[in-house]
Amino acid sequence: MDHARRLRDAADKLQADMIDQLATLVGCESAPGSLPHLESCADLLAEWGEQVLGRPAERVVLDGLPHLLWPAVDQRVLLLGHFDTVFPVGTTRIRPFTVRGNVATGPGVCDMKAGIVQMFTALRLVEDTSTVGVLLTCDEESGSVTSRPLIEREARRSGAVLVCEAATPEGQVKVARKxxxxxxxxxxxxxxxxxxxxxxxxxxxxxxxxxxxxxxxxxxxxxxxxxxxxxxxxxxxxxxxxxxxxxxxxxxxxxxxxxxxxxxxxxxxxxxxxxxxxxxxxxxxxxYPMPAELAQSLLELAQSTAEALELPKVVGAYAAGASDGNFTAALGVPTLDGLGAVGGGAHSAEEYVYLDRMPERTALLAGLVQEVSSMEGAKPQLVGEIP
The missing domain is CATH 3.30.70.360 (Alpha-Beta Plaits)
Structure with missing residues (x-):
């Protein structure tokens, strides 16, 4: 209980830092296929990742696109996300990052730049990240054409995959996807x-x-x-x-x-x-669809972690949209999605995140990473690859 309380307190104290980082990341445009912008965003994230993981990113360039990978030798858990958005270059001049009360808006703020900020902040709270791999791709919004083999390779090396795409507006994680x-x-x-x-x-x-x-x-x-x-x-x-x-x-x-x-x-x-x-x-x-049974064990672990942290009950939702979690689940690797920001309006001018939910979701992710990393036999035990 003391450890859980310290984790919550530490995440709460980092809220201002997270908002500052989110403003910086949203301002660093990453339009699909725009190499100069994707490379600039990759530079920023590579620096942030090295600071929290203590090891440099491998920049995996595929058809000119810069994906970022921090592999672990004994990779018990893979944190997965993407830094490309659907918005064309220049959108931030029209709709810059804005905070009104408890809500932040801006291009890509929910899908999924707040999730990346929470991911790196959560890793600051994890004592030992040596078994944690991180993969951030830059072509998810255009179909993950170049990154799919990389995603699948790293998933096969992992005991579980935690996808930091946005939660539902109510804060539900995503256990199944179309x-x-x-x-x-x-x-x-x-x-x-x-x-x-x-x-x-x-x-x-x-x-x-x-x-x-x-x-x-x-x-x-x-x-x-x-x-x-x-x-x-x-x-x-x-x-x-x-x-x-x-x-x-x-x-x-x-x-x-x-x-x-x-x-x-x-x-x-x-x-x-x-x-x-x-x-x-x-x-x-x-x-292919992401079936709910691949998320069940991780959902139960997230629920027990949330209870220990005295957070709201974690509920699983079925999501119509697809993500790179579809790829990892199709391999039979336990996958839980929607562990990123709480918000909505993805791909629209109304895209938003709730800033007061960022610390609690960060603490939940940190606690879940610690639980998965410390589990006995946490190396790949596939549920059964879907043909």
């Missing part, structure tokens, strides 16, 4: 003069409209079930030309592997509606 797929449909038609002889053309815009309606029929009636959402659309060249080419992006989310595969097969069987139009499909399943 899986996701991404597709791009390309329609090839034939150009013609829209006013003089439109009948000679094959209108790619009309064809893509038929495909949008067909895609809508692939989702489930229940809004909490499988979603098939047309997103980014482009077609045509000039206002007086029958569009020759159209392109459509599609986002798919589902709770089960079977549902992702059902939709995948259906999308690949789509046929053109207009005579002479052609349809090509690229993409596929990106992340």
């Amino acid at each position: 899986g996701g797929s991404v597709y791009r449909l390309t329609i090839q038609g034939r150009a013609a003069h829209a006013g003089v002889e439109p009948q000679r053309g094959v209108n790619a815009t009309v064809e893509v409209a038929h495909q949008v309606l067909a895609l809508g029929a692939l989702g489930t009636a229940d809004s909490a079930g499988t979603s098939v959402t047309p997103t980014l659309l482009s077609a045509g060249t000039t206002t007086n030309t029958v569009p020759e080419i159209a392109s459509l992006a599609v986002d798919v989310r589902a709770w089960t592997r079977a549902e992702l595969e059902r939709v995948d097969q259906a999308i690949r069987k789509l046929e053109p509606h207009l005579p002479e139009a052609t349809l090509a499909v690229r993409g596929g399943i990106n992340r």
Whole structure:
């Protein structure tokens, strides 16, 4: 009990430091694919990580993108996160980091820069970090294309993975996540003069409209079930030309592997509606679902840790969005997500975090890391790799 009280007190005393660090990190823009900004943010985080871990980061550059890794020789737990955001360069000039009362706002403040600040602060409170690995990637928001093999390699070396993505607005951790797929449909038609002889053309815009309606029929009636959402659309060249080419992006989310595969097969069987139009499909399943059973043992440990720290009860939630925790859970590695900031509005102009929850979540993470690191046989014991 004395140790738990000291941990809580130490985290409370670091709240002002965390807010200052959060302001700095939000101000260090890290737009997807913007190498100068990602490298600058990586420089900052590499310095912070070395200060708390006592060992330098390995900068793993994949296709030019700088990921940060602090491996442990005897890696009993891996802390996982990302420092890229969805916001374009210049967003902080329009919407800078702002504190109003107990709430902080700014681009990426919740997803997931506050989680990174809490992660490093928690490691300041852990007496022995020699069995703790840390991996911060910079392409999560664009699908983790380059970082996925690195994530999976480090997960296989670990006894457990703690993902510092944001909690729910109520503070629930995330024990299960939907899986996701991404597709791009390309329609090839034939150009013609829209006013003089439109009948000679094959209108790619009309064809893509038929495909949008067909895609809508692939989702489930229940809004909490499988979603098939047309997103980014482009077609045509000039206002007086029958569009020759159209392109459509599609986002798919589902709770089960079977549902992702059902939709995948259906999308690949789509046929053109207009005579002479052609349809090509690229993409596929990106992340399989994160099943709740992979989080159960860690959830129970987090609950007992919270009780010892006299924190609010830790509750597990099912989250529709995917994260890199989907990758680690799919390998059968025990994974608990949502251990970062308490807030909401991710990917929007209203993104926020509750500042008064940062110390308690930091103490919870520190206590959980200590518990997992000290467990007997905490080296990898996979629950069973999901094929």
